[in-house]
Amino acid sequence: MTTTAIPAPASDSYDAVVVGGGAAGLSGAVVLARSRRSVLVVDSGSPRNAPADGVHAFLGHDGVPPAELLARGRAELARYGGHLVTGEVSAAGTTETGFVVEVEGRRVHARRLLVATGAVDELPDVPGLRERWGRDVVHCPYCHGWEVRDQPIGVLATQPSFMHQALLFRQLSDDVVVLAHGVEPTAEQREQLRALAIGLVTDGVAALETSDDRITGVRLRTGTVVPRSVLTVQTVLSPRLGALADLGLEVVDHPSGAVRHVPTTDAGGRSHVPGVWLAGNVTDPMAQVVAAAAAGTMAGAQINADLVMADAAAALTELRAAS
Structure with missing residues (x-):
């Protein structure tokens, strides 16, 4: 497995904080970083597919060990100026300008949140x-x-x-x-x-x-x-929400009984909580790695578009106030 030095968090305020550094979270974070957004990924280091020998049905990456795939993703994040911290989010809440996330004893502010914390298989x-x-x-x-x-x-x-x-x-x-x-x-x-x-x-x-x-x-x-x-085996899947459940995300249970408390989103990953997107197994527990990565990419693009519109509205308001 290759390793890459990830820049340490350089600020207490970001355009977006991504909670979860798997395929979905890293994909969304890279899209945001490539759009010149300041982004911080918070990752606990416990991916769902860690026991597997390789990732499959992911075009161009078939057989790649899960840890190697994530190492590549982290390298891409670093290349575009993204930041990553290893740890767990202990609390998350809303503010007048977005959100505050507590991680490893530190409070980080974010204008938008991308939740990509995955799911747990109950055997x-x-x-x-x-x-x-x-x-x-x-x-x-x-x-x-x-x-x-x-x-x-x-x-x-x-x-x-x-x-x-x-x-x-x-x-x-x-x-x-x-x-x-x-x-x-x-x-x-x-x-x-x-x-x-x-x-x-x-x-x-x-x-x-x-x-x-x-x-x-x-x-x-x-x-x-x-x-x-x-x-x-057939597992029972539980999305990993932890402290993020305090955000008031809307959840449903799957009719089959095989999935519990799944947060609901629209097609782009937007939740009913303004400013919060979700991607990957946390909202689609049955998605394979390639689908989780695609969902993260979509959510990252949607978040950037939302920020673009917010920035444009703020600039217009400032212009009119100065006239």
């Missing part, structure tokens, strides 16, 4: 699952599917969405088994599984079996072990 409560997460315990066929093709795959069914996942991974392997764990497949689902030669086990899962740092099987509550090399 099913199965012993051994967390330790294998992002390696041979996966959730997304587009992020990990090619890497696990033709392997014996188990689909841990803990949510109604298990069927969608089973069908997608069946495209990648002829050896797929659904392991019901808290979900009872319907008669129609059972018939569809049989039609596609997808196995079904309904005894419930007790734990993962591993050897030589690899999954070897799934132990059922009956004690039987189903040999598997890969296990797919």
Whole structure:
């Protein structure tokens, strides 16, 4: 991984503060910095995809380790004069001119905010699952599917969405088994599984079996072990808002139950709180890295356009007052 020195925060006041330094946050920050806006990125250093070996389905960057992609993004931010501080936002609120953000014991003022704090995956409560997460315990066929093709795959069914996942991974392997764990497949689902030669086990899962740092099987509550090399799971996603929840962002729950308290935005990332934009997994938890980066780019452009209009209005008011 390459490293780049990022300029230390040089001011207590910025055109924009970006909370979150992943693909979405850095993309938005670079757009703002290239527009000659003063911008500060606050990053906790805990990206959602840290356990993964590489980023996929990102044209021109396929297979790049997540840390390397972020290092490249930080280098671009530094190139255009952006600033970055590592830490957590402990408080955020509005002022007459914008916002005040407290980070690492310091108060920073911003005219606009871009929230790109990502989301957290809540895994099913199965012993051994967390330790294998992002390696041979996966959730997304587009992020990990090619890497696990033709392997014996188990689909841990803990949510109604298990069927969608089973069908997608069946495209990648002829050896797929659904392991019901808290979900009872319907008669129609059972018939569809049989039609596609997808196995079904309904005894419930007790734990993962591993050897030589690899999954070897799934132990059922009956004690039987189903040999598997890969296990797919359905996670429950929770956007990372923390202290930013105090801004009064409007949130909704996903009808599937798989996503909790998602802040709502328009197509450009603008929230209903004036001056606050959101991008990436914090508002679209199912977005892949490339989509998160695109959303950050859009939000950065929207913020700059909003500032341009505000600056133009202020200049016109000043001109008229001087006439």
